[in-house]
Amino acid sequence: MPVIKIGGSIQKDERDFELIAKRIERYADQKGKTVVVTSALKGVTNGLIEATENREKAVEIVSEIYDRHVKLLSKVSEGAEFENAFKALSKLADELFRIAWSIKVLDETSMRVRDYILSFGERMASVTLSAMLRARKIDAEAYTEPVIVTDDSFGEANVIEDLSAMEARKVLDTKSKIVVVPGFIGKTQTNRYTTVGRGGSDYTATLLAKLLGFPEVRLITEVPGIMTADPRKFSGARTISRLTLEEAMELAQMGAKRLHPRTFEPMLDRDIKVYIEGLYDEGFTLVQGGCNSLDKLKGIAVLEDLKLISVESTNIVGKIGSAARVMETAREAGVNIISLSQPASETTIHIVVDSMNSRRLTSRLQELRDLDSVRVEDVSAVSVVGCGLRNKDLFKEVLREASSFELASISRGLRNVSVTFLTSKDEGFNLAKDLHEVVVKWIN
Ligand SMILES: Nc1ncnc2c1ncn2[C@@H]1O[C@H](COP(=O)(O)OP(=O)(O)O)[C@@H](O)[C@H]1O
Ligand SMILES: N[C@@H](CC(=O)OP(=O)(O)O)C(=O)O
Known part of the structure; x- marks a missing residue:
């Protein structure tokens, strides 16, 4: 049924x-x-x-x-x-x-x-x-x-x-x-x-x-299924024939095919097959099961209109609760944190938020005592998704391609089936285009 x-x-x-x-x-x-x-x-x-x-x-x-x-x-x-x-x-x-x-x-x-x-x-x-x-x-x-x-x-x-x-x-x-x-x-x-x-x-x-x-x-x-990239923006986008559940969850979370981020959650503890298929063309994507050795790279997704907020201060180094203070400020401002990181030197806390809400948060952060500066930059997040990223050689190939761009951060997603690069807003599309070419080379 x-x-x-x-x-x-x-x-x-x-x-x-x-x-x-x-x-x-x-x-x-x-x-x-x-x-x-x-x-x-x-x-x-x-x-x-x-x-x-x-x-x-x-x-x-x-x-x-x-x-x-x-x-x-x-x-x-x-x-x-x-x-x-x-x-x-x-x-x-x-x-x-x-x-x-x-x-x-x-x-x-x-x-x-x-x-x-x-x-x-x-x-x-x-x-x-x-x-x-x-x-x-x-x-x-x-x-x-x-x-x-x-x-x-x-x-x-x-x-x-x-x-x-x-x-x-x-x-x-x-x-x-x-x-x-x-x-x-x-x-x-x-x-x-x-x-x-x-x-x-x-x-x-x-x-x-x-x-x-x-x-x-x-x-x-x-559209004839979930594609390697948004077909409106990437002319070489192709339909992905099969996605594992974790790959689909990562793509949905990043807005591929404008899916609700929770679309695949109900499949987590049930044996349900989900087909995404075109009305006008016969293509489809089947979402089912987990990673196997045949799964390589599947697609890219891009989040635009983001702000990278960098909270810098020597006063936060080694102080228990510094990161919590920043997170708490975001919670009070009602702003969702899309990504966060801190170098081991602890001198900076980076958080990424939607541009729409960023001002609400930066003004509150600027009011905090002890911080040297709160810098704000326009950035894009470009993700590559595929179980093959667990393979060292494939991961290296993706990293090599991305390394010709200036990257603010690199982070891994659910069960290592995705990698997200943060770059300046101006570089976002070019990075996505180059990474998409790598994906299309490896899609099976
Ligand atoms: N990776 C992707 N694969 C397919 N479509 C995508 C992808 N990323 C973005 N899209 C966009 O998603 C749109 C379909 O989503 P949406 O309009 O919400 O469909 P529906 O109303 O049928 O749910 C397509 O027109 C396409 O431009
Ligand atoms: N109509 C709602 C819900 C929805 O899922 O729409 P669609 O299937 O067109 O993405 C929306 O536009 O958000």
């Missing part, structure tokens, strides 16, 4: 829906249940975020989003299927319009309201997608409420697995063979809508497979 996830990138128009229907039919279980997890239509989540930020235009924006769903619905369904889905969409839209008006009038939102607004993207998509399937005489129905339970960390909520397992099982009680459920969103124990973070539908799909005991997940998207 499969979980099939339909990405937002492939939900643009009726031509996409035609292909999606065929793909769902291809994989749907003939006897048992098939769960289809849907993302919001392409661009809808971004549109809803804009509504929460540009509140003066909130009503206009949600009205465009509603019209887009109705227009698509009218192209992919007719008769009773259209009527029923239209009613369901309009009911959701009424609720959405009311909130849009409120935030416009109050000119205020909170993360909780933001998540509530974002939930409509996936909920409306569930209605539209299942109506399209029913119009093709496929036995499907929509589930418009969240199927997972989370805490109340709005914007990046944490899943509560045992409660989610109970909630997810309700999906199996539906009458139809195929049930279309919203990805990305959850609800708290007091029934407030939450979201699990951008790209979260991939995570919903693998999590449901774990919670429901389904052995297979198909993440259907616009």
Whole structure:
């Protein structure tokens, strides 16, 4: 029994829906249940975020989003299927319009309201997608409420697995063979809508497979699998045919294919196969199992828009708690540390954070006593991923290539299947290009 996830990138128009229907039919279980997890239509989540930020235009924006769903619905369904889905969409839209008006009038939102607004993207998509399937005489129905339970960390909520397992099982009680459920969103124990973070539908799909005991997940998207690099930026990028679980986790963590960083976590203690496959091209990546001697290099990933903050002082040398003080400052500022290091001389503590939040942290660090200086530089992190990095010769080859660039640091990732180089923002792309060539030479 499969979980099939339909990405937002492939939900643009009726031509996409035609292909999606065929793909769902291809994989749907003939006897048992098939769960289809849907993302919001392409661009809808971004549109809803804009509504929460540009509140003066909130009503206009949600009205465009509603019209887009109705227009698509009218192209992919007719008769009773259209009527029923239209009613369901309009009911959701009424609720959405009311909130849009409120935030416009109050000119205020909170993360909780933001998540509530974002939930409509996936909920409306569930209605539209299942109506399209029913119009093709496929036995499907929509589930418009969240199927997972989370805490109340709005914007990046944490899943509560045992409660989610109970909630997810309700999906199996539906009458139809195929049930279309919203990805990305959850609800708290007091029934407030939450979201699990951008790209979260991939995570919903693998999590449901774990919670429901389904052995297979198909993440259907616009690219033919996870590729050696982002194909939009690297013209020589190729599809990776197989990734081990640790390789996939490292790539997801670094943002490859804009996967949610937790996408592969549910596979850790379960035997689940995950396929990432293209809707338009037949290519795919299979994620399964661990490293073996055939696994060499698989891909690169680049994180841009980072700041390297170097805290320098002779006063921190040999003082227990110096690093803790820096970390504590980051915690107080609510800033996530992406990477950290300190030379054995202990004279500097380097931390890497997202550019967006860096000012909040640097100003607090500058207020700390005893520090000589707090330097800030624009950097990129370029990672190479592959089990082959455990092999000395391959690792040396990667290091040799990287050594022609000025590197601020080198660090190893999960079970040594990745290596990350920190370099200046200006050098990032060239370093990535050169390392990508090494990867393509060794990919099998
Ligand atoms: N290593 C990679 N392999 C494939 N795609 C990648 C990679 N890195 C970045 N991407 C980008 O991810 C995009 C697909 O992600 P996304 O738009 O979130 O898909 P979906 O909406 O189907 O989940 C592609 O358009 C591609 O540009
Ligand atoms: N719609 C959400 C969740 C998601 O997973 O979307 P997509 O499948 O398009 O990456 C987002 O844009 O973040």
